Amino acid sequence: xxxxxxxxxxxxxxxxxxxxxxxxxxxxxxxxxxxxxxxxxxxxxxxxxxxxxxxxxxxxxxxxxxxxxxxxxxxxxxxxxxxxxxxxxxxxxxxxxxxxxxxxxxxxxxxxxxxxxxxxxxxxxxxxxxxxxxxxxxxxxxxxxxxxxxxxxxxxxxxxxxxxxxxxxxxxxxxxxxxxxxxxxxxxxxxxxxxxxxxxxxxxxxxxxxxxxxxxxxxxxxxxxxxxxxxxxxxxxxxxxxxxxxxxxxxxxxxxxxxxxxxxxxxxxxxxxxxxxxxxxxxxxxxxxxxxxxxxxxxxxxxxxxxxxxxxxxxxxxxxxxxxxxxxxxxxxxxxxxxxxxxxxxxxxxxx
Amino acid sequence: xxxxxxxxxxxxxxxxxxxxxxxxxxxxxxxxxxxxxxxxxxxxxxxxxxxxxxxxxxxxxxxxxxxxxxxxxxxxxxxxxxxxxxxxxxxxxxxxxxxxxxxxxxxxxxxxxxxxxxxxxxxxxxxxxxxxxxxxxxxxxxxxxxxxxxxxxxxxxxxxxxxxxxxxxxxxxxxxxxxxxxxxxxxxxxxxxxxxxxxxxxxxxxxxxxxxxxxxxxxxxxxxxxxxxxxxxxxxxxxxxxxxxxxxxxxxxxxxxxxxxxxxxxxxxxxxxxxxxxxxxxxxxxxxxxxxxxxxxxxxxxxxxxxxxxxxxxxxxxxxxxxxxxxxxxxxxx
Numbered sequence: 084x085x086x087x088x089x090x091x092x093x094x095x096x097x098x099x100x101x102x103x104x105x106x107x108x109x110x111x112x113x114x115x116x117x118x119x120x121x122x123x124x125x126x127x128x129x130x131x132x133x134x135x136x137x138x139x140x141x142x143x144x145x146x147x148x149x150x151x152x153x154x155x156x157x158x159x160x161x162x163x164x165x166x167x168x169x170x171x172x173x174x175x176x177x178x179x180x181x182x183x184x185x186x187x188x189x190x191x192x193x194x195x196x197x198x199x200x201x202x203x204x205x206x207x208x209x210x211x212x213x214x215x216x217x218x219x220x221x222x223x224x225x226x227x228x229x230x231x232x233x234x235x236x237x238x239x240x241x242x243x244x245x246x247x248x249x250x251x252x253x254x255x256x257x258x259x260x261x262x263x264x265x266x267x268x269x270x271x272x273x274x275x276x277x278x279x280x281x282x283x284x285x286x287x288x289x290x291x292x293x294x295x296x297x298x299x300x301x302x303x304x305x306x307x308x309x310x311x312x313x314x315x316x317x318x319x320x321x322x323x324x325x326x327x328x329x330x331x332x333x334x335x336x337x338x339x340x341x342x343x344x345x346x347x348x349x350x351x352x353x354x355x356x357x358x359x360x361x362x363x364x365x366x367x368x369x370x371x372x373x374x375x376x377x378x379x380x381x382x383x384x385x386x387x388x389x390x391x392x393x394x395x396x397x398x399x400x401x402x403x404x405x406x407x408x409x410x411x412x413x414x415x416x417x418x419x420x421x422x423x424x425x426x427x428x429x430x431x432x433x434x435x
Numbered sequence: 436x437x438x439x440x441x442x443x444x445x446x447x448x449x450x451x452x453x454x455x456x457x458x459x460x461x462x463x464x465x466x467x468x469x470x471x472x473x474x475x476x477x478x479x480x481x482x483x484x485x486x487x488x489x490x491x492x493x494x495x496x497x498x499x500x501x502x503x504x505x506x507x508x509x510x511x512x513x514x515x516x517x518x519x520x521x522x523x524x525x526x527x528x529x530x531x532x533x534x535x536x537x538x539x540x541x542x543x544x545x546x547x548x549x550x551x552x553x554x555x556x557x558x559x560x561x562x563x564x565x566x567x568x569x570x571x572x573x574x575x576x577x578x579x580x581x582x583x584x585x586x587x588x589x590x591x592x593x594x595x596x597x598x599x600x601x602x603x604x605x606x607x608x609x610x611x612x613x614x615x616x617x618x619x620x621x622x623x624x625x626x627x628x629x630x631x632x633x634x635x636x637x638x639x640x641x642x643x644x645x646x647x648x649x650x651x652x653x654x655x656x657x658x659x660x661x662x663x664x665x666x667x668x669x670x671x672x673x674x675x676x677x678x679x680x681x682x683x684x685x686x687x688x689x690x691x692x693x694x695x696x697x698x699x700x701x702x703x704x705x706x707x708x709x710x711x712x713x714x715x716x717x718x719x720x721x722x723x724x725x726x727x728x729x730x731x732x733x734x735x736x737x738x739x740x741x742x743x744x745x746x747x748x749x750x751x752x753x754x755x756x757x758x759x760x761x762x763x764x765x766x767x768x769x
Contacts, residue, residue: 284473314682355614357643
């Protein structure tokens with residue numbers, strides 16, 4: 084594979100680069116016919132150059148809404164508060180014109196279903212080239228040449244031939260590679276991938292994850308990967324943000340967080356993934372009882388309390404701050420962190 | 436172990452599309468057989484053929500020794516209660532205008548069970564799937580995804596089937612909800628002892644639930660084996676690749692395993708490859724693989740495999756040995 088990206092930055096993988104995206108107290112609420120819904124509640128994080136940050140959570144945790152809010156992609160009934168700074172530029176409250184210039188060129192998105200993101204009546208080449216013509220200002224010929232290079236960059240064989248094809252002529256995995264090529268066409272500083280492999284088979288997914296890993300390392304973008312799949316997170320993330328009911332409940336470096344989960348929701352999530360059953364052993368998967376609450380407004384409590392095995396009075400009256408958890412090197416928002424004092428979380432998961 | 440369901444040389448073509456091409460499998464009493472494959476492998480078509488939602492192009496489906504694939508609709512009716520199916524998406528497989536009571540009781544109504552007797556049965560089966568009796572008055576839109584799937588399972592079990600076909604029953608659910616549905620299926624299967632054909636692409640769920648595993652690729656069986664054998668010593672290169680591609684939620688382990696990234700994608704079922712159907716993506720393919728169709732051969736010590744590279748003792752190469760363990764460097768790509 085040839086690398087043709089113009090200015091390669093020497094960022095190390097693992098996010099030693101500078102923070103490109105700084106999100107502080109991001110909040111999103113929607114006005115609906117049935118009242119208001121607080122979808123995202125004071126989420127803060129930063130994404131650094133050359134780093135892959137995974138945002139993990141189940142349906143309704145606010146991860147996708149958060150991703151769209153970063154560049155003002157939400158519908159008119161949404162109210163966004165807080166701060167999103169892209170290399171110093173404030174995006175919350177920015178004008179539509181400014182946001183339009185930012186999207187596609189400095190912050191780019193890849194969505195779950197590539198078929199709905201590609202235009203069925205134009206060739207792949209025309210669509211990739213369009214990004215280059217609009218955001219980079221290339222002429223038609225140069226844009227086509229560069230489009231072929233980009234398809235090569237994302238691992239598509241015979242790129243010249245593929246450029247002439249229409250989306251329906253490509254498989255799901257190839258379409259997703261085309262989407263990635265379009266997303267990185269203008270050398271964005273931040274690449275947001277919202278469930279990019281969820282619609283794909285595992286053997287195809289493995290290839291797409293390799294492309295994302297490769298891009299993180301080679302073009303030095305900050306990659307924000309939104310996913311529900313803990314296996315994907317374990318495979319590719321440098322840092323993780325666990326979201327529940329609109330809030331960040333735990334965040335930290337990948338190995339550390341998976342080895343010592345301190346929030347009971349994270350412990351539950353990890354314990355819910357099916358594992359090998361040992362013959363004769365009546366092993367059960369961990370279930371998380373109850374449902375995700377729908378919040379009308381920020382509540383001064385732990386939103387997981389009603390489903391939590393460790394909750395007591397304080398959990399229902401005061402919101403736990405996101406702070407370095409005991410006996411760990413990462414942050415959790417929990418009054419009674421799991422696995423502290425020798426009772427490690429793996430033992431807890433088995434005994435429950 | 437007596438055989439509940441036996442499928443012999445099953446073929447299903449949709450016009451030019453070869454969805455299932457000569458598949459045989461057996462599900463014994465009280466056994467969970469996982470049918471694993473990726474999209475386009477034909478696994479869901481097999482499920483629909485087994486419950487006779489589709490008629491096979493050729494081949495037979497035996498339920499308790501009776502060939503149901505050739506029975507007329509009318510003659511089939513007494514056998515319908517012996518087999519049930521649970522679908523992937525409960526939102527689209529439950530009628531939104533019917534109450535849970537009517538949904539779960541419908542199979543009994545179709546068998547001519549009287550209303551009063553139905554109510555008791557519905558209550559019994561709802562309790563079995565862990566739902567309160569009050570749920571019977573509710574409608575699907577009032578339930579969460581996990582509750583809806585419990586209703587689907589209740590509907591499938593109300594007629595006390597001998598065989599339950601579960602087609603991706605947890606794929607549309609969140610992981611914490613998925614865990615409760617998998618636990619439920621495991622409990623019910625152990626308590627009620629039905630045979631289960633568990634169709635899925637989720638290898639983690641297979642490892643949790645299945646006794647035996649049938650791996651399908653492009654309409655054919657690539658490999659059959661016990662859960663333990665498939666997950667510890669897979670023989671077919673496709674099984675090996677599939678296992679290596681499914682990420683495990685353990686960063687240390689995940690980043691130090693040998694991963695195989697297969698080149699290309701599933702070929703078209705309109706024009707399946709000659710010889711071994713996997714040869715276009717197999718990193719180990721030889722000349723013979725391109726021309727000769729490998730037979731599914733039984734292996735000493737159990738299991739069977741359709742691969743030229745596996746010898747008669749069950750030994751063969753492992754594609755994972757060709758892979759590089761460091762992520763980011765690939766063996767091959769499309």
